[in-house]
Amino acid sequence: MIVVGAGIAGLATALRLAPLPVRVLTAGALRENTATAWAQGGIAAALGHDDAPALHQADTEAAGVGLVDPAVARAVTAAAPECLAQLEQWGARFDRTPQGDWALGLEGAHRRRRVVHVGGDGSGVAILNALIQQVRSTPSITVSENTPVNGLLADAGGVHGVRLAEGALPGRAVVLATGGLSGLYAETTNPLGAVGAGIAMAARAGAGVTDAEFVQFHPTAMAVGRDPMPLATEALRGEGATLVNGAGERLMADTPGGDLAARDVIARRIHAALAAGDRVYLDGRRAIGSAFAERYPSVHAACRAAGIDPATQLIPIRPAAHYHMGGIAVDDRGRTDLPGLWACGEVACTGLHGANRLASNSLLEGLVFARWIAEDIAASPVRSVADAGDGPTPPTATVPTAPWVAPWIRALMSRSVGVVRDNDGLARAIDALSAVAFDRDDPQRDHALTALLVATAAQRRCESRGGHLRRDFAHTQSPPPARQALTLAALCPQPPATHEPLVAAGGPVR
Template structure:
């Protein structure tokens, strides 16, 4: 079977390697170089190392609760049951997970997990270690790798995906196409994602007619360096004992949630944003109690970057702010990565499997890529079962070729990002969403004359669908927090 995998993160690399092992003829295409995406930037770990008193069932419960009850139980079960095999496969691929003195994979605790079940590599360099190991395996395999190939659209013949078309006009035919191009952090003025994270896979799926869901659920990471670009301070730092303080030195999160700093990310992020606005200055992350030696040994990447910036976080707290981090929604799939469009699969952050619900549990994203990447590869040559699509109702937006109506006046990527940050960000209002949607539709989708134009077109396409989905969901749920008129009046 001739298979094209688009994307070079953990999901795409896993899919390509497993498909190759199963005897498929695999071509892996990537907009940039392999390893340029979000996987290599992941400081957090990968969940699923179950110890005494822990189990997949407990992990499933934590995942469902963190997702505000919105997750799909079948997909969550597939995730947690597949965790041990996925982690074993990564170890076999050469990922050097941190070990205890007796040689076992070390287990750490992160926010909203009821047990320590997170594996790390190099302390806070898990994603980089995974990316390096899997990229090496791909480069030494029979897989054909095409770096610098930007997928502009899918080729659809008689209702079935039959290949891809690049922005240069090149066409590649295939029996199956797997989208693994990452998320949509580039929609926002402040994000942890690398620059090329521009919703490409979701946009091409929308244009081809595939269904998407849950685009209203964008997770904002609570602790990104103020004036630090996209550099985040891992949630594992709070798991190790660091605390958040306001200008008066108070641990204000104790008033917000019983788990304080280890509450779900949406709770922590909104609390930081509100308190920072109230006091007129940033919140700080205080890790001084951990000591210089522990910080350097446990978080070497963060420690080195902060010291490069002249910050000794063993002696002084660090100013932090929320930033767009991870999209829980995406192209709707079943538990094997099949989309609503025959011949098309989606995995990783591009997909909406249903595992994350309305708010992703920490360290489930790398796991999702590994588990569902393998499942997608294993399903490529199998007959499709009766369709079962997680979710229903207004959260589904069926794709169509977007119109290019409106004017180009006032459009720029920065203007789009600022609009999304202000109106479709951490805290939303119905009025703000309606205004954002009107402005998004007033802008004409750019003609893709260059890679930057194609990225802009993809961002605007997905921004329209995201704002529409947010407006359709009138009640707050997880990462989608909409301020009601009553609350606005009380304020």
């Protein structure tokens, strides 16, 4: 078995597959360029005496604005406590109260305290360190660092391995756990290597991509001149920090949910204020004050590096690309529509997040689906390259994908496919990206393809919903339009033979 990616989704999948032999491939070193290590928020789970999985499910569905799959939300929220128990067995040490109970945090759009953390705002790296240690002590898992994957080995029979720089690597099963695509944007809180590589690989092999238009812009990225932008965790607002404008007035005072409204609601309000020439800040001086360094060391360090003392000064913030709700279409076992290929974590679209992810459901989704995917692979008939008829597709002669996204693509995505969109901007983006996405000789082709999927889906959704806001279609339709699946096929009337064009796929979305 091959797992591509070494964040929480990839490593948890490898551990759940034990004792089956697994090779984990990561483009860099462990901990490098994985969004898990940057996650300040924790993991949502109904653990409090006043909470229940059904309440967690209801909050997940409400945040997703009509596009959450209720069956998936029900199953994931029910599985959350067991996944946390497994993480503890793997070595994660969650924050506890002096009485030994879970220290539960409150985040936006949650009606209960249900977010568990490790080390305050350092949850991601602490959890990742525990998983890495466990992986290194598991004999059935081999980790290949600095091993970028260039594509999938696929034919009519499905996926049979991956392409590496040194040649083909066959595998009975391939799990893509390559993370999101927010690095395609000029303003992002993600590692710059989060460029949707898994989506591009899967799409070029023929897999469907669903809900690509829904990108979550975190409302409180710190506007301190860094790229990527440091994140001011939502937990700050859960503990009483407030959003204020340049005059010091509460920005969200007249909005249901206030400073803890859903992320899409707050991001839109901040974007509007900034577009009008105002400034927006996060004010944690009274609510947190001198406790910043102890309770939120990552935020405190980022502030001090920018010359800001958050205990006495305001933190300048703005929305930034943070999470992709869309991704490779999968079913409730993480299976794509290509035999032999599974997808886990942010690269996948499971139906859990709908149009807007509920805070701290991302690490949870990766953990839960890692278990389900491992169980499904273990129960699947043994497949080999020999089962593929004529064998896997040989490596193509395309130029290798560039490791980083061209600045013009990032600027285009932020300008035309950002917090606010309209048809004219999306059309310009589609034209520019199409010219590159289907050029076999352009090293930016995969970056452009993933960006094109987002822009095309955004143009086709003629409404505003969750992370997708159309200036020219400000209403939200009821009932919601069908979820969109995109595949590669003939977009142009007479595409060149080397093109792998993009169209909407028919049939139900899994």
